[in-house]
Amino acid sequence: MAKRVRSEAGYARKIKDAVHLLFFQHHRLPGVRGWELRQELGPDWENVLEVLDKQLQPMDLQVTRVLDDPNIIDPDQAQLADARFYITMRSGIDQKAAKTIGWRVDDIAGLAVAIAYIISKQGKAPRTEVEKLLQEKLPGWRVKMSIDRYIQQGYLGEDEKGVLYMDWRSRAEVDQKQLVDLILSFGKRKEVEVAKPKLEEHTEEEED
Amino acid sequence: MSGKKRDELEGVIGLCRAVQAGSVEPFAVDIDYMLEVIRRYYPETNNLQDFCTDAAAIKGLSQVLQSQNDWIQHQSTTLYKDPFLLNQQIQKMDISAIADGFLKSWHTIVQMEQLSAKTLAGSLGYWTDLIPLVERWKVSDVQMVDAGTATLDEVRALGYLPEEGFADIMESFWKELEARVGKDGRIAYWDWIGADTYEETLNRSYITVFLVSYGYANIESDRFGEKVEIIHNSELRSDPVQSKLSIPTLVDYEEWKQWRKG
Numbered sequence A: 001m002a003k004r005v006r007s008e009a010g011y012a013r014k015i016k017d018a019v020h021l022l023f024f025q026h027h028r029l030p031g032v033r034g035w036e037l038r039q040e041l042g043p044d045w046e047n048v049l050e051v052l053d054k055q056l057q058p059m060d061l062q063v064t065r066v067l068d069d070p071n072i073i074d075p076d077q078a079q080l081a082d083a084r085f086y087i088t089m090r091s092g093i094d095q096k097a098a099k100t101i102g103w104r105v106d107d108i109a110g111l112a113v114a115i116a117y118i119i120s121k122q123g124k125a126p127r128t129e130v131e132k133l134l135q136e137k138l139p140g141w142r143v144k145m146s147i148d149r150y151i152q153q154g155y156l157g158e159d160e161k162g163v164l165y166m167d168w169r170s171r172a173e174v175d176q177k178q179l180v181d182l183i184l185s186f187g188k189r190k191e192v193e194v195a196k197p198k199l200e201e202h203t204e205e206e207e208d
Numbered sequence B: 001m002s003g004k005k006r007d008e009l010e011g012v013i014g015l016c017r018a019v020q021a022g023s024v025e026p027f028a029v030d031i032d033y034m035l036e037v038i039r040r041y042y043p044e045t046n047n048l049q050d051f052c053t054d055a056a057a058i059k060g061l062s063q064v065l066q067s068q069n070d071w072i073q074h075q076s077t078t079l080y081k082d083p084f085l086l087n088q089q090i091q092k093m094d095i096s097a098i099a100d101g102f103l104k105s106w107h108t109i110v111q112m113e114q115l116s117a118k119t120l121a122g123s124l125g126y127w128t129d130l131i132p133l134v135e136r137w138k139v140s141d142v143q144m145v146d147a148g149t150a151t152l153d154e155v156r157a158l159g160y161l162p163e164e165g166f167a168d169i170m171e172s173f174w175k176e177l178e179a180r181v182g183k184d185g186r187i188a189y190w191d192w193i194g195a196d197t198y199e200e201t202l203n204r205s206y207i208t209v210f211l212v213s214y215g216y217a218n219i220e221s222d223r224f225g226e227k228v229e230i231i232h233n234s235e236l237r238s239d240p241v242q243s244k245l246s247i248p249t250l251v252d253y254e255e256w257k258q259w260r261k262g
Helices: A002-023 A034-041 A045-059 A077-082 A095-100 A105-120 A127-134 A140-152 A168-173 A176-184 A186-207 B003-021 B031-044 B048-075 B083-092 B095-104 B117-129 B152-158 B166-181 B189-193 B198-213 B253-261
Strands: A061-066 A084-089 A124-126 A156-158 A163-166 B186-188 B217-221 B228-232
Touching: A002 A034, A002 A045, A002 A084, A034 A045, A034 A077, A034 A084, A045 A061, A061 A168, A084 A168, A095 A105, A095 B095, A105 A124, A105 A127, A105 A140, A105 A156, A105 A163, A105 A176, A105 B083, A105 B095, A124 A127, A127 A140, A127 A163, A140 A156, A176 A186, A176 B083, A176 B095, B003 B031, B003 B048, B031 B048, B166 B186, B166 B198, B166 B228, B186 B189, B189 B198, B189 B228, B198 B217, B198 B228, B198 B253
Parallel strands: none
Antiparallel strands: A061 A084, A124 A163, A156 A163, B186 B228, B217 B228
């Protein structure tokens, strides 16, 4: 019994350590590498993170893992050691909340379009092309400023040839698959929404 | 090679670069045509510039093939969506709808910065020990003195030079290592460099660096840098199998105190 209590206390301490590591910024960039967590929390660090993730659920937070190669589905120990771990919001945020953290709807839409375009271009696209796309709906001066801001905040990266790619923050914060699916299903969703009441009306008429 | 022909080859290189930059789809280029251009002009290459252009074209072409391979791999992943379709959808959507879609898939990082009473107390201690700038940046009082000469023995007596030569020091360290761990034996890094005083520990770690560099011993570290070991070399050479890597080891005062406590 005493052994179990001791083990529970040990686990609670490890979860506390994990909170300190993940919530507070220790390096220039946020996030903690797997090997750092292993070093601090011991060999059962993955279980500790799993328990912490469950405990964070009611607060709408989660432990997010970002692998260097996003195509890896089942990472091995070495890949996990190199992965970065963050605490992120579990669900999305609404436009009102986004405004309170300093994002205009134009900025958010611009970032969404830039990311979606880069994803569709296999992860990299010339800055001029992204600017051209954004300029269709946003003023030119604003487009340049916005892209600079996305780069500065770590959402996009730009190499010496002027090619944009998704940087660490997009990889950590944006569910790429969900974003692309949402954009592609936009029209279809509307069609379904419009078609639904018509079908219901039709059924009612038939019943009459 | 004539200017026109070189232009054609440079056109091929330009096309390859456009594929690399992502402005042209990898499968939009005609590989057969590019190969044919390279083949056609290869017999006419007769100077360094022509060879360089030809090599650049072949390199570009191989990169296009690599991009085609990556493109196929990307298409087989769940992330692949037709770029044309995606662009059409983006054009159709208004700004608010795009923003809404993005917000649903945006999970912002939660991060905090906080000062604790403990941190503040520690910083206060540092502040107290900090020497004022006036003292730290004090201009040295340099005086003109007559230059003199000193013999090697005098310099040693003054402590500017060690009593024995550096090679002798390393030899004695090598022998000490052999006495402690035996030929080709291993010892934990801290157990090897650790001494009664911090200064002596630093000195031992300094000499150990040369011991390893000159092949008297090898150093090995595990993946996480938790376990660092010094290995005795029975023959004076560095391990040819071992890759030439620098292993930075921190000889921290706090760590030394911990080591002393055992």
